[in-house]
Amino acid sequence: MNESRRQILDRLRAVSREEGxxxxxxxxxxxxxxxxxxxxxxxxxxxxxxxxxxxxxxxxVNDLQRILKSKGAGNLLYAPAKAHGKLLREDLxxxxxxxxxxxxxxxRWKRRLFEQMDASITGCRGAIAETGSLILWPDEDEPRxxxxxxxxxxxxxxxxxxxxxxxxxxxxxxxxxxxxxxALLISGPSKSADIAQVLAYGVHGPKSLVILIIP
Amino acid sequence: xxxxxHDGVVKALGDDALRQHLRRAMDSLIAKRLAVxxxxxxxxxxxxxxxxxxxxxxxxxPQLLERFEARCEENGIHVHWAETTDEANKTVFEILQSxxxxxxxxxxxxxxxxxxxxxxxxxxxxxxxxxxxxxxIIQLAGxxxxxxxxxxxxxxxxxxxxxxxxxxxxxxxxxxxxxxTAVARGILREKFMQADAxxxxxxxxxxxxxxxxxxxxEGNGRMSTTVPPLHIAVTGIEKVVxxxxxxxxxxxxxxxxxxxxxxxxxxxxIKGPRQPGEKDGPQEVHLVLLxxxxxxxxxxxxxxxxxxxxxxxxxxxxxxxxxxxGGHAYGTVYPGPIGSILEPQKEGLERLGELAEASxxxxxxxxxxxxxIPIPKLLNRLRWEGVRRDGTGETSGQGRRRKHSESLxxxxxxxxxxxxxxxxxAVKSACRFRRMLPQQLGPWTHVRKAPEIAEKPLRExxxxxxxxxx
Amino acid sequence: MGNQMxxxxxFFATCLVDMFYPNAxxxxxxxxxxxxxxxxxxxxxxxxGQPAYNAGYRDEARKVAAAQLDLFPGEHPxxxxxxxxxxxxxxxxxDLFFDKxxxxxxxxxxxxxxxLTGFLTDVLNIKLKDLGEPLQVALHTSCSTRREMGMAHAxxxxxxxxxxxxxxxxxHKAECCGFGGSFAVKQPEISNAMVRDKTExxxxxxxxxxxxxxxxxxxxxxxxxxxxxxxPKTQHIAExxxxxxxxx
Numbered sequence: 019m020n021e022s023r024r025q026i027l028d029r030l031r032a033v034s035r036e037e038g039x040x041x042x043x044x045x046x047x048x049x050x051x052x053x054x055x056x057x058x059x060x061x062x063x064x065x066x067x068x069x070x071x072x073x074x075x076x077x078x079v080n081d082l083q084r085i086l087k088s089k090g091a092g093n094l095l096y097a098p099a100k101a102h103g104k105l106l107r108e109d110l111x112x113x114x115x116x117x118x119x120x121x122x123x124x125x126r127w128k129r130r131l132f133e134q135m136d137a138s139i140t141g142c143r144g145a146i147a148e149t150g151s152l153i154l155w156p157d158e159d160e161p162r163x164x165x166x167x168x169x170x171x172x173x174x175x176x177x178x179x180x181x182x183x184x185x186x187x188x189x190x191x192x193x194x195x196x197x198x199x200x201a202l203l204i205s206g207p208s209k210s211a212d213i214a215q216v217l218a219y220g221v222h223g224p225k226s227l228v229i230l231i232i233p
Numbered sequence: 234x235x236x237x238x239h240d241g242v243v244k245a246l247g248d249d250a251l252r253q254h255l256r257r258a259m260d261s262l263i264a265k266r267l268a269v270x271x272x273x274x275x276x277x278x279x280x281x282x283x284x285x286x287x288x289x290x291x292x293x294x295p296q297l298l299e300r301f302e303a304r305c306e307e308n309g310i311h312v313h314w315a316e317t318t319d320e321a322n323k324t325v326f327e328i329l330q331s332x333x334x335x336x337x338x339x340x341x342x343x344x345x346x347x348x349x350x351x352x353x354x355x356x357x358x359x360x361x362x363x364x365x366x367x368x369x370i371i372q373l374a375g376x377x378x379x380x381x382x383x384x385x386x387x388x389x390x391x392x393x394x395x396x397x398x399x400x401x402x403x404x405x406x407x408x409x410x411x412x413x414t415a416v417a418r419g420i421l422r423e424k425f426m427q428a429d430a431x432x433x434x435x436x437x438x439x440x441x442x443x444x445x446x447x448x449x450x451e452g453n454g455r456m457s458t459t460v461p462p463l464h465i466a467v468t469g470i471e472k473v474v475x476x477x478x479x480x481x482x483x484x485x486x487x488x489x490x491x492x493x494x495x496x497x498x499x500x501x502x503i504k505g506p507r508q509p510g511e512k513d514g515p516q517e518v519h520l521v522l523l524x525x526x527x528x529x530x531x532x533x534x535x536x537x538x539x540x541x542x543x544x545x546x547x548x549x550x551x552x553x554x555x556x557x558x559g560g561h562a563y564g565t566v567y568p569g570p571i572g573s574i575l576e577p578q579k580e581g582l583e584r585l586g587e588l589a590e591a592s593x594x595x596x597x598x599x600x601x602x603x604x605x606i607p608i609p610k611l612l613n614r615l616r617w618e619g620v621r622r623d624g625t626g627e628t629s630g631q632g633r634r635r636k637h638s639e640s641l642x643x644x645x646x647x648x649x650x651x652x653x654x655x656x657x658x659a660v661k662s663a664c665r666f667r668r669m670l671p672q673q674l675g676p677w678t679h680v681r682k683a684p685e686i687a688e689k690p691l692r693e694x695x696x697x698x699x700x701x702x703x
Numbered sequence: 704m705g706n707q708m709x710x711x712x713x714f715f716a717t718c719l720v721d722m723f724y725p726n727a728x729x730x731x732x733x734x735x736x737x738x739x740x741x742x743x744x745x746x747x748x749x750x751x752g753q754p755a756y757n758a759g760y761r762d763e764a765r766k767v768a769a770a771q772l773d774l775f776p777g778e779h780p781x782x783x784x785x786x787x788x789x790x791x792x793x794x795x796x797x798d799l800f801f802d803k804x805x806x807x808x809x810x811x812x813x814x815x816x817x818x819l820t821g822f823l824t825d826v827l828n829i830k831l832k833d834l835g836e837p838l839q840v841a842l843h844t845s846c847s848t849r850r851e852m853g854m855a856h857a858x859x860x861x862x863x864x865x866x867x868x869x870x871x872x873x874x875h876k877a878e879c880c881g882f883g884g885s886f887a888v889k890q891p892e893i894s895n896a897m898v899r900d901k902t903e904x905x906x907x908x909x910x911x912x913x914x915x916x917x918x919x920x921x922x923x924x925x926x927x928x929x930x931x932x933x934x935p936k937t938q939h940i941a942e943x944x945x946x947x948x949x950x951x
Binding site for chain 2: 025043062123124157189193194199200203205208216219
C-alpha cells in the first residue's frame with residue numbers, strides 16, 4: 019500500500035512542469051437586494067417542485083401544521099434541542115400531529131425511522147438564491163438523516179440568510195475555516211430521470227420539500 | 234479490439250429503435266444545456282475559469298494529493314492508494330472483510346465500473362447492490378452503463394417495465410415511471426437499512442479541507458454514505474482541486490453541462506466519519522485513490538488535458554457518433570469522445586487505438602467541454618501516437634497502429650504533393666484520364682456516387698486567366 | 704491584419720477544389736477580384752497536408768505543408784475556399800512545425816489565413832446584389848468553418864443578402880455530415896449512417912440546392928444524394944454566390 023503511494027507520487031513528481039500563472043480566484047457576487055434574492059430563490063425552488071411558503075415568526079408553526087395536515091402527515095420528526103424544536107413542543111403538541119424527536123443513534127431505531135416517519139423538520143444555515151439551494155450543516159442535535167429519510171422534509175429558512183451565490187455563501191460564512199462532518203446543499207425534492215428521461219420524484223430521499231421562509 | 238468495435242458498430246447501427254431513442258434523448262439533453270447557458274460570453278468566461286481551476290490543480294497534483302491526504306487523516310478518513318484496478322479491488326475487499334461485510338449498497342461510481350468492483354466482490358460472496366436508479370436497472374439487466382451520467386439511457390420505458398416485471402413477478406406490471414420508481418424505492422430502502430457498508434464515487438476532492446464532494450439527484454449517494462456503518466469511496470487521483478473556493482464554479486459547470494440543471498438536488502460534502510455525540514453517519518470512512526494509468530497520462534504535457542475532465546458527459550451528448558451508436562458499441566467503460574481519448578491511453582493504443590480514429594473531428598465535443606479539453610486535438614495526437622515510430626513519449630502502444638501499406642501510401646502521397654512540378658503532371662493526367670479511373674471506391678460508393686474529377690483542374694484554368702504568380 | 708483593407712490576396716485553392724471543384728475556385732477568386740483586389744494563385748500550391756495530418760502521419764503531412772510555406776511572401780492575406788484546409792493552416796501549422804526551423808514561417812502563414820466566406824464578410828464586408836430567380840437553398844456549414852474557424856455567421860449572412868434566395872434550415876443543421884476525411888474510409892458504416900441522416904434532413908427542407916463551404920462535405924452529401932436518386936443539387940457556396948450576382 020505505502021509502496022503504491024510512493025510509486026504514484028514519484029511518477030507524478032518526476033514530471034517537471036513550468037509553474038503556471040497563479041490562479042486568479044474570484045467570488046461570484048450578484049447585486050441582488052433582499053427581495054430579489056427571496057424571489058429568485060423561490061422561483062428556482064418552485065421550478066423543481068419544492069413548495070415555498072412565506073410565513074412569519076409568529077405564524078410558522080400554524081402554517082406548518084396546516085401544510086402537514088393537508089399532506090396527511092401523522093407525525094413529524096424533529097430536533098428537540100434546537101430552538102425551533104422547543105417551539106414546536108410548545109405549540110404543536112395539541113395539533114394531533116405526533117412529534118418524534120431524533121435523539122437516539124440511528125442503529126437503535128433504524129426501522130422505525132425508515133418506515134414510520136411521515137415528515138421531518140430542520141433548520142438550515144442559509145440558502146443560495148442563484149440556484150435555489152438550502153445549506154444544511156447537520157450536527158449532534160440535528161442529525162443527517164432528518165433531511166433524507168421521511169417522505170416530506172420541511173425547512174425553516176430566515177430570509178436574511180439567503181446569499182446570492184454558493185461562492186458568496188462560502189466566503190461570507192467562512193467555510194474554509196471549518197466545516198462539519200457532513201455539509202449539504204439541497205435544491206429540491208429527490209428526483210431522477212433515469213427512466214426514459216421522465217422526471218420522477220421521491221426516488222430515495224423526500225418526495226416533498228417544503229420551505230418556510232421567515233422574514 | 235478492431236473486430237470487437239466493428240461488431241459493436243454494426244449491431245448498434247442495425248438497431249433503428251435504439252437510434253431513434255438516442256436521437257431523442259440527445260436532442261433533449263442538448264436543448265436543456267443550451268437553456269441554462271443563456272449568456273454565451275458568461276459561458277465562455279466560466280469555461281475558461283473551469284479550465285484554469287483544473288489546470289491549476291493538475292499543475293500541483295502531487296503536492297495537492299499529499300495535502301489532501303494529510304487533511305483526511307486529521308479528519309479521520311483513511312486514505313489508500315492503488316496503482317491498478319486489481320490493487321484497488323483488493324484494498325476494498327480487505328476493508329470489507331475486516332468489517333465482516335456481507336451486503337453493501339453502492340452509489341453511482343464510474344471508477345468502480347473501471348475497477349469491475351461488483352464482479353470482483355460478488356465472486357468473493359459479497360452482495361453489491363447498485364442504488365442509483367439507472368445503475369439499479371442495468372444491474373438487473375446484467376448490463377454495463379451506456380453513458381457516464383445516465384447509465385440506463387439506452388433503455389426505453391417499456392424495456393424497463395418488462396425488466397421489472399420479469400425480475401419482480403410479484404409486483405403488478407406497470408410502465409408508469411412513478412410506479413416503477415416507487416418499486417425501486419421500496420426495494421432499495423430495505424437494502425439501505427440492511428447494508429453493512431456503502432460504496433460511492435467522488436466528484437471532487439478538496440485538498441484545502443480534506444473534503445469528498447458528491448453530486449447527485451436521487452439521494453442514494455447520501456444514503457450509501459450516511460446509513461451504513463462503513464463508507465468506502467473510490468476515485469481517481471486526478472479528482473483533487475486545491476481550494477474549497479474552486480468548487481462552486483466547477484459544480485455549476487458540471488451540472489449545467491451534464492443535464493442542464495442549475496444544480497443537482499444534492500451536493501454532499503463529506504469531511505469524515507461520525508463524531509462523538511453525532512447520531513448518524515458511518516463509523517468509518519475510507520478513500521481509495523486509483524491511478525490505473527493516470528500518472529502516465531499526466532506525464533505528457535499535451536495529453537495531460539485529458540485529466541481535467543469532470544465527467545459531465547456533455548461531449549457524449551453532443552457527439553454525432555455516440556448519437557448513432559450509443560455507449561455499448563464502444564466496448565469500454567467510458568464511451569463517447571472522452572472515452573475515445575481516455576481509454577486508448579489507459580488501456581493502450583494496440584487495443585483501443587481505433588477509438589481515436591472513430592471521429593470525424595467535427596469539434597462538437599471540444600466546443601461544449603466545460604473545462605475546454607481540446608478533445609479533437611487529442612484524438613489527432615493519439616492517431617499520431619498510434620503510427621509514430623520514434624519511441625519517445627509515454628503513451629502505451631505507441632506505433633502499434635502503423636500498417637505497412639498505409640504508411641507506404643502516405644509516403645508516396647507526400648513525395649508527390651511536396652514536388653509541385655510532379656504534382657502538376659499527376660493532377661493534369663488524372664483529369665485527362667478521369668474516365669479510366671475506377672467508379673467503385675469501396676464502402677464510399679456503397680451509399681455515394683464516386684466524386685467526379687474535373688475535365689481540367691483549377692491550376693490549368695487559372696493559367697489561362699492569368700491569375701498565377703508567374 | 705486589423706481593419707485595413709488588403710489590396711492583394713493569395714488564393715490557396717486546396718487539392719479538392721483543384722481537381723474536383725475548379726469552378727468553385729474560379730468563383731471564389733472572381734468574387735474577391737470584383738471587390739477591387741488583386742488575386743494571386745501561387746502556381747506551386749498542392750495540398751495543405753491535412754489528409755496525412757488527420758491520419759496521424761505527421762512527418763508526411765509536414766513535408767507537404769513545408770512545401771506550401773514559401774508560396775506566400777509578404778503580408779497579403781491567404782484566402783482558402785474550405786474551412787477544414789483553412790483550419791489546418793491556421794490552427795495546426797504552428798503545432799506541426801513546433802520546434803522545427805520553419806516554425807516562424809508557419810506561424811506567419813497561419814496568422815494570415817482566412818476561410819473564404821469569412822474573408823468576404825469580415826474583411827471585405829462584401830455587398831451582394833442578387834440577380835437570380837427565386838430559389839430555396841439550404842446551407843450546410845462545414846464543422847471546420849463553424850467551429851474551428853468560428854465563421855458560421857459568414858455563410859448565413861452572405862446568403863441572407865440574396866433577395867430572391869430563401870434559406871431553409873435543415874434539422875440538426877450544426878451536426879457533422881459524416882465525412883471526416885479518412886474517417887469515411889476507416890469507419891464507413893458510421894459515416895454512411897451520418898450522411899444518410901444528413902441527406903434526409905436536407906431533403907425534408909425541399910430546398911432545390913444545398914451549398915457548403917467545404918469540398919469534402921459536398922463530395923459526401925452530393926455523392927449520397929446522387930446515389931439515392933432524386934434530391935437537391937449541391938454546390939460550393941462560392942460558385943453559387945458568383946452565379947447569383949454576376950453581371951452577364
